[in-house]
Amino acid sequence: MITVYSEEHRLRNARTELHGGQLVPPHECPERAQYVLDRVSAVGLGEIVAPTRYGLEPVLRVHDRGFVEFLEHAAAEWAAAGNRGEAIPDCWPARRMAQRRPNSIAGKLGYYAMAGETSITPGTWEAARAAADAALTGAERLQGGARAAFALCRPPGHHAARDLYGGYCFLNNAAIAAQSLRDRGAARVAILDVDFHHGNGTQDIFYERDDVLFVSLHGEPAEAFPYFSGYADETGAGAGTGFNLNLPLPRATGFDAWRAALAGGLKRIRSFAPEALVVSLGVDTFAGDPISFFRLQSADFASYGGMIAACRVPTLFVLEGGYAVAEVGVNVVNVLTGFEQA
Amino acid sequence: MITVYSEEHRLRNARTELHGGQLVPPHECPERAQYVLDRVSAVGLGEIVAPTRYGLEPVLRVHDRGFVEFLEHAAAEWAAAGNRGEAIPDCWPARRMAQRRPNSIAGKLGYYAMAGETSITPGTWEAARAAADAALTGAERLQGGARAAFALCRPPGHHAARDLYGGYCFLNNAAIAAQSLRDRGAARVAILDVDFHHGNGTQDIFYERDDVLFVSLHGEPAEAFPYFSGYADETGAGAGTGFNLNLPLPRATGFDAWRAALAGGLKRIRSFAPEALVVSLGVDTFAGDPISFFRLQSADFASYGGMIAACRVPTLFVLEGGYAVAEVGVNVVNVLTGFEQA
Numbered sequence: 001m002i003t004v005y006s007e008e009h010r011l012r013n014a015r016t017e018l019h020g021g022q023l024v025p026p027h028e029c030p031e032r033a034q035y036v037l038d039r040v041s042a043v044g045l046g047e048i049v050a051p052t053r054y055g056l057e058p059v060l061r062v063h064d065r066g067f068v069e070f071l072e073h074a075a076a077e078w079a080a081a082g083n084r085g086e087a088i089p090d091c092w093p094a095r096r097m098a099q100r101r102p103n104s105i106a107g108k109l110g111y112y113a114m115a116g117e118t119s120i121t122p123g124t125w126e127a128a129r130a131a132a133d134a135a136l137t138g139a140e141r142l143q144g145g146a147r148a149a150f151a152l153c154r155p156p157g158h159h160a161a162r163d164l165y166g167g168y169c170f171l172n173n174a175a176i177a178a179q180s181l182r183d184r185g186a187a188r189v190a191i192l193d194v195d196f197h198h199g200n201g202t203q204d205i206f207y208e209r210d211d212v213l214f215v216s217l218h219g220e221p222a223e224a225f226p227y228f229s230g231y232a233d234e235t236g237a238g239a240g241t242g243f244n245l246n247l248p249l250p251r252a253t254g255f256d257a258w259r260a261a262l263a264g265g266l267k268r269i270r271s272f273a274p275e276a277l278v279v280s281l282g283v284d285t286f287a288g289d290p291i292s293f294f295r296l297q298s299a300d301f302a303s304y305g306g307m308i309a310a311c312r313v314p315t316l317f318v319l320e321g322g323y324a325v326a327e328v329g330v331n332v333v334n335v336l337t338g339f340e341q342a
Numbered sequence: 343m344i345t346v347y348s349e350e351h352r353l354r355n356a357r358t359e360l361h362g363g364q365l366v367p368p369h370e371c372p373e374r375a376q377y378v379l380d381r382v383s384a385v386g387l388g389e390i391v392a393p394t395r396y397g398l399e400p401v402l403r404v405h406d407r408g409f410v411e412f413l414e415h416a417a418a419e420w421a422a423a424g425n426r427g428e429a430i431p432d433c434w435p436a437r438r439m440a441q442r443r444p445n446s447i448a449g450k451l452g453y454y455a456m457a458g459e460t461s462i463t464p465g466t467w468e469a470a471r472a473a474a475d476a477a478l479t480g481a482e483r484l485q486g487g488a489r490a491a492f493a494l495c496r497p498p499g500h501h502a503a504r505d506l507y508g509g510y511c512f513l514n515n516a517a518i519a520a521q522s523l524r525d526r527g528a529a530r531v532a533i534l535d536v537d538f539h540h541g542n543g544t545q546d547i548f549y550e551r552d553d554v555l556f557v558s559l560h561g562e563p564a565e566a567f568p569y570f571s572g573y574a575d576e577t578g579a580g581a582g583t584g585f586n587l588n589l590p591l592p593r594a595t596g597f598d599a600w601r602a603a604l605a606g607g608l609k610r611i612r613s614f615a616p617e618a619l620v621v622s623l624g625v626d627t628f629a630g631d632p633i634s635f636f637r638l639q640s641a642d643f644a645s646y647g648g649m650i651a652a653c654r655v656p657t658l659f660v661l662e663g664g665y666a667v668a669e670v671g672v673n674v675v676n677v678l679t680g681f682e683q684a
Contacts, residue, residue: 016363021420021427021461023365078363085363092434093570094456094506096546098563099437100570107569114436116458119363164436204438221440227449228435228442 001148001317001340003040003048004137008130009033009154011123016086018117023085026119027291027323028168033154036319039329045150045336051133052140059132059171061179062205064163066101070112071170075122077105086119114159114200115166115226128155128170135173135318139180142276142314149316150336151177156320158199158280159226167197167226174280174318175205178212181276181316190215190274192265192308195282195320196292198230198246202280208238213245213272215265216280217258219293220248243272251293255300258285262304270311277313282320283331289324301331305338315339343490343659343682345382345390346479350472351375351496353465358428360459365427368461369633369665370510375496378661381671387492387678393475394482401474401513403521404547406505408443412454413470413512416462419447428461456501456542457508457568470497470512477515477660481522484618484656491658492678493519498662500541500622501568509539509568516622516660517547520554523618523658532557532616534607534650537624537662538634540572540588544622550580555587555614557607558622559600561635562590585614593635597642600627604646608653619655624662625673631666643673647680657681 010030017026040048059068078087081104089109093099101111109120131153138149157174159167178189191206193199193216206212221230236244245268247261269277283301285294308315317336322328352372359368382390401410420429423446431451435441443453451462473495480491499516501509520531533548535541535558548554563572578586587610589603611619625643627636650657659678664670 018360018430018432018458020425021358021430083362088360088363088458090360090459091457091508091567091569092436094434094503094508095441096503096549097456097542097568097570098573098576100564100573102569103564104566104569106567107564110569114439115433116360116430117432161436161438166433166436200439207438222442222445222449224446225433225448226439227433227444227446227452228439231440231442234440 001046001150001336002141003045003150003152004051004134005037005048005152006051006130006134009127012127012155013123014086014119014121016119018088028155031325032322032328033152035325035329036152036332039333043333043337045333051130051137054133054136058136058176058180061183062162062172062175067112067163070108071128071165072125074105074109074120075124081105086121088119089113089116112164113166114164118166118168124170131155131157131173132171132176135177136180138316139177142316143184147314148339151316151318153319158193158195158320159201161201161204164201169201172201172205174278175202177316177318178278182211186275188272188274189276189278190269190272191278191280192269193280195280196284196289196294197225197321199280200226200229203229203234203244206240207236207244208240210239210243213243213269213274215245215268217247217249217261217265220250223251252295254295258294258296259304262307266307266311274313277311277315279308279315279317280320281317281332281335283322283328286322286324286327286331288327291323298327298330298334301334302338305335306342309339309342343388343492343678344483345387345492345494346393346476347379347390347494348393348472348476351469354469354497355465356428356461356463358461360430370497373667374664374670375494377667377671378494378674381675385675385679387675393472393479396475396478400478400518400522403525404504404514404517409454409505412450413507414467416447416451417464417466423447428463430461431455431458454506455508456506460508460510466512473497473499473515474513474518477519478522480658481519484658485526489656490681493658493660495661500535500537500662501543503543503546511543514543514547516620517544519658519660520620524553528617530614530616531618531620532611532614533620533622534611535622537622538626538631538636539567539663541622542568542571545571545576545586548582549578549586550582552581552585555585555611555616557587557610559589559591559603559607562592565593594637596637597639600636600638601646604649608649612653616655619653619657621650621657621659622662623659623674623677625664625670628664628666628669628673630669633665640669640672640676643676644680647677648684651681651684
């Protein structure tokens, strides 16, 4: 399958992540994409292509315009306000407070953030746009008849909601791609999120819709980031009721239990009969991941790639998380080769 | 007037505040209280007494029990989870996310926080309890017939809501004192908040009540912390409609405009005919304050102390903010002597 990749991901290169009460080097770092790209080349997965530029229109199909404009200008506004560190929110609209966007950049950060670990830095916007373009390029290939494509997106996207960023995510690459598939004619699109963390942003974007099914396997929210999304009883609303399937799993879940949950999710996807499938491919389910708590081994990733292939739906893989940096390439590409060889 | 003061405030001694994207020494530091105490002594304001211990019952009259238990154990739980820095939230329930309390300490921090600058540290709980006791002790003196009392509280309290901490605040000392005045027989209690920042916590606690009037002068929320509270159209709800008066003021407000707003606030208080008045006394309206944007001079504080005295209501002053540390003592005590001499 093709891999869509842009060097612009390197523009997302924050110095600091708020983690454990300290400012540490970010877990979501440029080396992650390099390891994946190297592995794609090493196994000869297929052609590596640069993304097409699609402009903002497909982004604005799932994100709020004020939010997108905020992302574009936040780093410059923050610097202009005289702040010395990277842009990190320190106040937000909590329960019963006003959901009004302030004018000051410090207030806007809190208004648009759902997490504070994710510094906004110069270059973040450009990298996020290029990642969205990579996902859109992969989606276009599916509609050109490809069985599968891999969007090597960085920064990731699945925590970004209609008007919220955080969890290392700014634009929701998978959601933008899924919407583009709908807009180009696919009647039903399914999104399968296998990242360790719940794809709260993707859930949020499609929560009231029955044309995009969202299925997610993830660490149970009472114990795992993003904490405030991903419960099993979040099943959709309005027309979307029944089109959001959360499969939270406990600490120390190994591959047997994880695979059983995946089988249930794939069953729901098959019954939905999608014309395209988008996989939010995070590999932080790996036993060695430093910020997660499942126990998958590298060979397990190839195994579940084959399970996804058995759906026989054109499939776009979109890179999400995975922070055992040196193993990210092997684990991601194992999913893709497992899919190809099934 | 008497000053209620406990050395236990020194137990609140965080090393880090998240500010401008960096971890810096906290603006809200023990030296603040020492400067105030020294100035109280220097001018001979009156007797300095230790707080009585009241236990948790009066605290639980305004705060959620789960929240109070969280505050008591948060620092220990955070350390036990292996975190190396001080306890700072990095994820919270943003728009449309689930308002469910997670089990993990990182999740609980985000659930109970409205701001991330405020590290929770060992000793924070003990200091916060002692500050609440200081406010309660001052309130008891009013009901013993005193014209006024000063609770030299640290940490401050007015950003703490029923189940939210942040803005350097944990327990809402002023709200706890106002409720205790009600519980001991005062039919109507007014709270005047002259801190630069909106007292979002106090507003939240009494928002649906007509027996406690809340009046606040503060930097306009679109430009100033806490950003998501303090708009003029927040006037109360239910039975409390009309009993919440916000007077937001723009950048660079000097004493003339500030005094005019105070006169309006005091007029509303007089029409309410309270049997007791609690003043949330922050002096970060001072021109030299490092994190605020009003322009009061030290002599102005004495002037407005006299204006408050003219209400002729038994008055409890509760210390809130003020971060031009060396001037905090003079400015606070100027309000108190201005009140006494009126």
